[in-house]
Amino acid sequence: MVPKGMVDHLLLLIGALLVMNTQFHCEGNDKVDVTILESAVSKGAVCLDGSPPAYQYAKGFGDGAKNWMVYLEGGGWCDSKSDCLKRANEALGSSKKITPNYFGGILSQSRTTNLDFYNWNRVMVRYCDGSSFTGDVEEIDQETNLHRRGARVFNAIVEDLLAKGMKNASNVMLVGNSAGGLATILNCDHFRALVPSASKLKCIADSGFFIRAKDLPGAEERESYYARVVEFHNITRFLPKSCTSKMDPGLCFFPENLVGDIQTPLFLLNSAFDKFQITYKLKPHPADEPQWQNCIQNIGVCSPGQLQIIRDFRTAFLETLQDIGNCSSRGMFINSCYIHDFLWSTARWNGNGSPRLGNKTIAQAIGDWYFERSFVQEIDTKNDYPLNCTDS
Known part of the structure; x- marks a missing residue:
């Protein structure tokens, strides 16, 4: 029998990929070819199945020719040999399975x-x-040929991009969504060190602020899951000693314990009602599971008690943000949409489906923050129930 936790993660990944595929295709955006970085193999920088890493690159032009945006794709994590082997047979673990995403x-x-x-x-x-x-x-796992080399993949691709012209960049952004948003937070200062000549370099994490919420249902599983991810992939040495010297390495995978020490300007884009965290990480009592599943799929049928749990998550999310401090270089756009991921969807980015705070869409807020046209720390404190935002 497949463990229930694994089933949850597989369903999540399938759902996320279907949504992303639909979004990219239905909007008629730019199709960009996939580059397979064969040269990375000799450096040991490979996917879970040992295949070379990959990226998609659209060349800049006009007055943007010396500006670079590096976007880290999301898609969850794997915390065990069996879990990672499943991914190794899919696009989230093998470049052999990758097809082009639309930009x-x-x-x-x-x-x-x-x-x-x-x-x-x-x-x-x-x-x-x-x-x-x-x-x-x-x-390398001799039985399965499983590789766990994510940090090397990041370094190898950045090195290749530097050779393509990023070493001479004027403006640079590291961006990511979901697990890629967490990767952006974790790699932000490291990326700054790899691109030292850029006059302006900033990081934007979309839906990557995963909270511990130690007083809410499922806290023990949230903590143990990230601890397993950290241990299985040997992430401890990658994490800042300013955190691991004070607490268990697994807790240092939660952004709340890292963000305060990040020196590079960082923008946090998230919903305080993050659908992924509420759906997959906020687990009430097992006896309530069937009713809870109905609720998280359709907020309109939630009971008062279930809505209270969801509202408690929002409270914990906003309190966690307060605890990380108010740095002048920290940008924020914290909305109340019952959504996970905003940046790759044109409608959510700057269309009718984009939540507005301070009378700005997400695109306007991030542009103003990046180019320092205005100070941007927008947090929706008015809506204490999740909003049914749409992409239309």
């Missing part, structure tokens, strides 16, 4: 919807390691 949202070449970044060099780093680009295990 929309912040990656779009449309000047109308993406005025600030449409003509930048835009790169989507495909996610095939299961560790948010932080794992580094030297040993």
Whole structure:
């Protein structure tokens, strides 16, 4: 029998890929070819199945020719040999299975919807390691040929992009969604060190602020799951000693314990009602599971008690943000949509489906923050129930 936790994660990954595929295709955005980085293999920088890493690259033009955006794809994690082996047979663990994604949202070449970044060099780093680009295990599993080399994948691709012109970049952004958003937080200062000549370099994490919420249902499983991910991929040495010297390494995979020490300017884009965290990480009592599943699929049928749990999550999320401090270089756009991921969808990025805070869409807020046209720390404190935002 497949463990229930694994089933949950597989369903999540399948659902996320279907949604992303639909979003990219239905918007008619730019199709960009996949680059397989064969040269990375000799450096041990490979996907879970040992295949070379991959990325998609759209060359910049005009006044954006010296500006670069590196986008880290999301897609969950794997915490065991069996879990990672499943991914190794799919696009989230093998470049052999990767097909081109369409570039929309912040990656779009449309000047109308993406005025600030449409003509930048835009790169989507495909996610095939299961560790948010932080794992580094030297040993290869002889029985399964399983590799755990996410940190090497990140370094090899950045090195290749530097040779393609990023070493001479003026403006640079590291961006990511979901597990890629967490990867952006974890790699932000490291990326800054790899691109020292850029005059302006900033990081944007979309839906990557996963909270511990130690007083809410499922806290023990949240903590143990990330501890397993950290241990299985040997992530401890990648994590900052400022955190691991004070607490268990697994807890240092939660952004709340890391963000305060990040020196590079960082923007946090998230919903306080993050659908992924509520759906897959907020687990009430097992006896309530069937009713809870109905609720999280359709907020309109939630009972008062179930809604209270969801509201408690929002409270914990906002309190966690307060605990990380109010740095002047920290940008925020914390909305109340019952959604996970915003940047790759053109409608959510800068269309009718984009939540507005301070009378700005997400695109306007991030553009203003990046180019320092205004201070941006927008948090929706008015809606204490999740909003049914749409993409239309």
